[in-house]
Amino acid sequence: MPTSSFNVASPAVPCPVVESLDAILPEEPLLMMGAGPVPIPxxxxxxxxxxxxxxxxxxxxxxxxxxxxxxxxxxxxxxxxxxxxxxxxxxxxxxxxxxxxxxxxxxxxxxxxxxxxxxxxxxxxxxxxxxxxxxxxxxxxxxxxxxxxxxxxxxxxxxxxxxxxxxxxxxxxxxxxxxxxxxxxxxxxxxxxxxxxxxxxxxxxxxxxxxxxxxxxxxxxxxxxxxxxxxxxxxxxxxxxxxxxxxxxxxxxxxxxxxxxxxxxxxxxxxxxxxxxxxxxxxxxTLEKRFARHLKCSVALQEGVMALGLQLYAPKECRLNSVVGIEVPPGLSPGDVCAHISRQHQVEISGSFGLPIVRIGQMGEQCREHNLFRTVHALGRTMVDLGVKVDLPAGVAALERGLSGGK
Ligand SMILES: Cc1ncc(COP(=O)(O)O)c(C=O)c1O
CATH class of the missing domain: 3.40.640.10 (Type I PLP-dependent aspartate aminotransferase-like (Major domain))
Structure with a gap:
């Protein structure tokens, strides 16, 4: 009879007890508005x-x-x-x-x-x-x-x-x-x-x-x-x-x-x-309509963020529209902002490899008007909660103006 060193009743590495995904994942899915991955249709x-x-x-x-x-x-x-x-x-x-x-x-x-x-x-x-x-x-x-x-x-x-x-x-x-x-x-x-x-x-x-x-x-x-x-x-x-x-x-x-x-x-x-x-x-x-949607949404988001009173990181002439970088106000870290907006508003945004910014993506499904309103509101409220003076109504209004073509 061949012998095995595998003790079935008591294996050297015991069977782990882990939580199910239901227990780990948030009850309400987070809105993925960071630098990717993004929401999928x-x-x-x-x-x-x-x-x-x-x-x-x-x-x-x-x-x-x-x-x-x-x-x-x-x-x-x-x-x-x-x-x-x-x-x-x-x-x-x-x-x-x-x-x-x-x-x-x-x-x-x-x-x-x-x-x-x-x-x-x-x-x-x-x-x-x-x-x-x-x-x-x-x-x-x-x-x-x-x-x-x-x-x-x-x-x-x-x-x-x-x-x-x-x-x-x-x-x-x-x-x-x-x-x-x-x-x-x-x-x-x-x-x-x-x-x-x-x-x-x-x-x-x-x-x-x-x-x-x-x-x-x-x-x-x-x-x-x-x-x-x-x-x-x-x-x-x-x-x-x-x-x-x-x-x-x-x-x-x-x-x-x-x-x-x-x-x-x-x-x-x-x-x-x-x-x-x-x-x-x-x-x-079609690419034509997709590019137009991305451009409109990203520019409106940028206007909304600036109207809140926050600064964008990249200068206008070489600013990427697909991901928008926002300077984190003095006294806060990108981690503070990302953690708060995720926990309190179920909106996920990103920091960036040691830079003093947070990033909001404008890629694919992120470029939807309802996602933008939720994100700008959540970002503004996060700043207020963290003690930064921003003009939340002005931010939301600027977003609306950008999305409706200034009408
Ligand atoms: C411009 C660019 N290149 C490469 C990568 C790497 O992609 P992945 O993380 O899927 O390997 C990323 C990811 O954020 C990216 O933004």
Missing amino acids: AAVAKANTIVINHLGATMVKVISQVKTMARYVFQTHSKWVLGVAGPGSAAMEMAISNLAWEGTRVLSIKNGFFSGRMAEMGRRVAAQVSVLEVADRSVAGLEQIADAIRRERPEIVTIVQGETSNTVWNYQLKDIAALAKAAGALVIIDAVCTLSTMPLAMDAWGIDAVITGGQKGLSSIPGVSLIAFSDAAWERVKGRTAPNAHWCLDASLAENFWHNAGYHYTAPVSGVLALHEALRLVCAE
């Missing part, structure tokens, strides 16, 4: 409850539609759209690790926390990374970028469209991509927070890789992301001689699932179905 939530075979005819149809819809959202005709089982960072790492390897010259334009992450990922694949450091709350000038390109002769340039951390918008992407192209470099854009919230035209702007997460502008779930490579980028992926050290993120292996109906790893089927529904809703709305 009912169709997305429903799709996320379904499990189907990750291979076979139904999945092939789903994947085909996801790619078609993603091409519209990325504004590309490129065939090379793929999904990623992982957060936005996995899609960033997929872009970098497939296009850069030992010795590749990468220029990273760094406006803050997330654009710095792309540089870090480049270093980890042993690329020769140079960083163009941009002062907080500003964007790099085109001359400065042109100089850096002349000096560093990059094969790849990385940049973020919306630097969620300090709420700066790199509004000159088209011109930056043109400078990089003219110097023969491929351009990788992090559009994790911005995709479908503001214009981005992958083909027309000459971008070679665009990445996004699910949990922000698309209003899908976190953990399933998207990437698109241009033909030129795909050629580089296929032409590399050293294999990608990241097996899961190897685009050539992922091609098997995303383009050849084959197996790479077991896809997160429920998340892919959720993403399908999120993209379908974007297509139903």
Whole structure:
């Protein structure tokens, strides 16, 4: 009789006693108005409850539609759209690790926390990374970028469209991509927070890789992301001689699932179905109307916040609309504000990696009028409760004026 060292009656690690989710989660769901994840529409939530075979005819149809819809959202005709089982960072790492390897010259334009992450990922694949450091709350000038390109002769340039951390918008992407192209470099854009919230035209702007997460502008779930490579980028992926050290993120292996109906790893089927529904809703709305909704809501929110008497963090000329940064009044910490608004008003907003700000998202389902009124009211009341003098009626009135077009 074989003996086992596993004592069934009294295992070395005892069976834990934990609380059910019902006991842990708040009775009323929090309104997710931070920097992501964001609220998801009912169709997305429903799709996320379904499990189907990750291979076979139904999945092939789903994947085909996801790619078609993603091409519209990325504004590309490129065939090379793929999904990623992982957060936005996995899609960033997929872009970098497939296009850069030992010795590749990468220029990273760094406006803050997330654009710095792309540089870090480049270093980890042993690329020769140079960083163009941009002062907080500003964007790099085109001359400065042109100089850096002349000096560093990059094969790849990385940049973020919306630097969620300090709420700066790199509004000159088209011109930056043109400078990089003219110097023969491929351009990788992090559009994790911005995709479908503001214009981005992958083909027309000459971008070679665009990445996004699910949990922000698309209003899908976190953990399933998207990437698109241009033909030129795909050629580089296929032409590399050293294999990608990241097996899961190897685009050539992922091609098997995303383009050849084959197996790479077991896809997160429920998340892919959720993403399908999120993209379908974007297509139903159209990009044009979606951008207009985001713009109107974000600007009205900004006006409401300023009318409360609070200051916005990013200057107007490079202020991101997808996530709004608000300076925390002296004497308070971002944690105080976030904790109070969550506990007392069931509204979740974000701090930001050590900066003295709180952030309110304007991505996907966050850009709904009823969510904005609740958020501005909750923020104003939080300030009052925490001893800050604000003009709450003026804030709500300014929001209303912004949403109704000043009527
Ligand atoms: C601009 C930007 N890039 C990358 C990321 C990373 O995405 P994830 O947290 O899904 O890995 C984020 C997340 O907030 C982001 O805002």
